[in-house]
Amino acid sequence: MDASQNESCGETKSAMHTWRYRHHFTYKADQGKNIIVQCNLCLPRVNLLSTSKTSTSNLKKHLDRTHLGCEARPDAKRGRRREEYNGEDSRQGQLKRLKAEIISKCMNQAKIDQLIFNYIVEDCQSFHVLEQPGFQKLIAGLTEGLRSMDRITLFAKVDLSFSKMRVELMAKLATVQYVCTTADVWSANNGSFFGMTCHWIDGDSLERKSAALGFARLQGRLTHDSLAGKIHDMHSAYNVESKVQTTVTDNASPFVNVFKEFAVDSTDSDDDIGMFDNVSAVLEAEPEQDMLLFLPTVQRCASHTLEQIVTEDFWQAVSQGPTCQLYYSAMSKVYSIWSKCHHLQVGMEAAEEIKKMPLFVPSVVRWNVEYSALQKVVSLTERELTELSARLDVTRLQPEEMDFLKEYVTVFHPLAFALELFQAEQKCYLGLVIPTVLSLKNKLNEHKDAAKYFGDVILAMVTAINVRFRELFSSSEAKFATATTPQFRLWWLAASEREEMCSQLATMASLVEPADVAETNPCRNVSTIESEDDFFSYGSAKNSSHNQERGVTEEIRSYVEGTGKSLECLQDFPRVKQLFLKYNTTLPSTAPVQRLFSQKGNLVTLQRNFLTDDYFERIQLLRYNSNLCPLLNE
Template sequence: FDCGISSSHTYDVIEAEIEEIHSSYGLQGKVIATVTDNASNFAKAFRVCQPCHLESESENKEGDDEEPTFTDVIEALSTTSGDAQFSLPPHYKCASHTINLISTTDVDKHLNSCADTKAIYRSSIAKCSALWTKASRSTLASEQVEVSRRKLMVPTSLHENSLHEAISRIITIPLNELNPLWVKLGIKCLNEREYQFLKDYCTVMKPLTVALDILQGDECTYGNKRPSIHPFKIILFLDASYCMLQAIKTRFDAVLDSQEGLLAMATCPKFKLRWLRDEHRREYVKQLLITECCKAAPATENTNVSQMPASPAKMDFFEFQNQPTESFSAEKEVTDFLRSGYELEILNQFPNLKKMYMKYSSPTPSSAPVERLFSLGGLVLSPKSNRMSDRRFEKLLLMRYNHCLSPKENNNFFRVFQGCNKMRLD
């Protein structure tokens, strides 16, 4: 929270600041992934600071036939660590920001590129913009709108779904009641073709707005990302769906085929394998679950544990050969999990899959909760509290944000927070 950057927000400055925060709070090696928006400086900072093992793997794949190179160990150990490159965790782009780019930039580009939709798209949006401007700047116009139906919503750049919600408010008013209102306000009326276009636009964009609302929730995990942007949820509503489907495949290419994303969604009891329609794809993800479950299982579970032999003093006349206990089966655990219920508490019955779920679903799919935290900071740091210290502001902000927690959860949270502060001061 105290990462005030006074210089330019270049990739190297961001890289050094994130590394400083990780080392201050003792987070090195504990962060699963970092979620940011789609800004190029963030993307470059994480792309340049790839972990060493990822770079070595990519180099091995490109050239396995190259001759090995040798390094002087004494020279490597004697060099100073000041020039050492930072290693940042994996980087995930904000899903909400990406879907917002699809619903605004890509859709706008597609509608303006087609001759059939360009004229009607521009005329209908221009007439809606005139109504929004009139209602927001004139009190009399706003009152007339409220008398007819209800208060209109003006689109803003800070709210991703604002354009869809603003148009939805307009089309709730029947055309025979809407045009007389526009005549009173001195605005050109919508014709039937433009009114139908706005209704079709809202129908087409509805799945993306629902996905945005889901991904921006505080309790949304990384496993909700892929099912929310599943192409089959959109193709049913689109007449010209090729543009949006291609935009989703292009912008979410790294998510759609990533192993971490597949495991995050498959280990979520709400989804499991239900969102996969291809049988071969379902079998592939199931085998991936079994493989990762074997890796997550402790070593003692993979070996047969036989019964301990009885002591000579307790030897019984009926003595038989010790039978080994049932060995751990990752396939059985995965199969039982896929046949179980859809409540989150069901993971307590499958400890290895629970570890996988906590590992791969820890990152949030969107940076919206953090942005809401920044917005809340403006309410805490008011003009009357301008002499507040950084430590006090941080504590008040966390108390304000976590006011919905129970007293026990608050105590546990601040115990961890005080431990992090003590580690940072040390």
């Protein structure tokens, strides 16, 4: 009997049971872990073979050596499925080869060069990566023989793409009526860098657009003259001198000196630097200062001013108050936890295991980062805090200290929220500042009476807000910007002042050219901003009137009495929309230019890549502007 008939005779199932060549062998007997079979192709000669129950390799070798050719054929019935699989594998192989051929035809050298160029610019990679053997082998392996471009080709592509970007950006700016710029200076690698970004609002979609104008190395001694020259040069390079409404800077001394030095009327003192200074840049100067005639009005960064209140005024109030010792004690223990989590991997793992969230050491520059880290600490339960302190070997926070920190987090949450609002680029306008500051004061005052530890500190901070933002509330530009923002309109004004503001808006709206006034559209659905409604306080709303052909006064009155909060509502009030574009183009914060500096690795790239200052600047501008002006694609 052959092997196919052995099941009925009690043969133990083995690897031969499903083997497609089993019909060439006849089962004889078991022999431990092996079985004895007779080769049918060797008959009439008796040829007994031994093979493992789990393998047919011996038998396959016998067939290959002795019966190679047409004698040893697979069983037609048992081999059909295997042949179908083999055919399927063959078809898949053909498809893979066809796909590889298509890829090789589409992936030409120009395409590879473009992908490498995008990789270098977008991720700020070293130019020397092109010359590394591993990278070259990677490209050759992925592209089946194509090579990586050399540095000469890369420099040429940078030049070509930068020229194309400049042309496209200047064409976009030529169609814009109002722009705002932000400027800042950053020191790194034993050098100083001057950065400038430009911002405007699209007249149709009312979306904010942003671009970087410069990222230049400052040579020599840093003075207000050199900064003023850089501001003027970058505005001139893109033909926006007459369109710049304001240049937003921080409150650092270099920029304070720039606009103090060349302002016609500047009476500010160092102790009461306002948020927004209405400074004229027209100079009755000597001939060598003619280049500074086009400096725009300066406005100070709102988020920087709030941070000054926290780092200076808050610190002074706490250090002189009765809770000074409690503050030092609690914060020193919190910093011990942060330090252990930051420097020891065991500490971070313990924190994540206990609370299922990472704790981190906050930056000393950004108070809102420290505040977020402190929120995580106070969210720990008493048991979790005790376990964490024991595992990190730090002094445990006492109940009174935890109560102190919890009140700190609760009281100053509005301050952290205000900082986040000011640092948001897309939805942040000059008109947001006054309502935010007013709401911040109201929120702080609400906690004053119930505060156990921070009553005097709250009073000191509210006083500091009034002093540091004094110029803001006297700025006509800031008032018009707020009044033309649908989210706020005139609710932030006292009832006795609203009528006067309506008259001023009507006067400003009457100056709008008729050609600038678009045809009114039907009323649109209004969307609310729920997260910000929790922060801002609104007055009573009135029903809006139907839109129709109307005069300036009627349009202003209809807008003021409206309830819509979406910017889309401005499409129904064309004159108000023009005023919104004029006054709200300005950003209240230098956050965009700070992001230009803080992009990962950009300030170390110059040293790492051995780039000249010009090419370093070009790479950074291409990178920042890639969303507005896509990288060159040949």
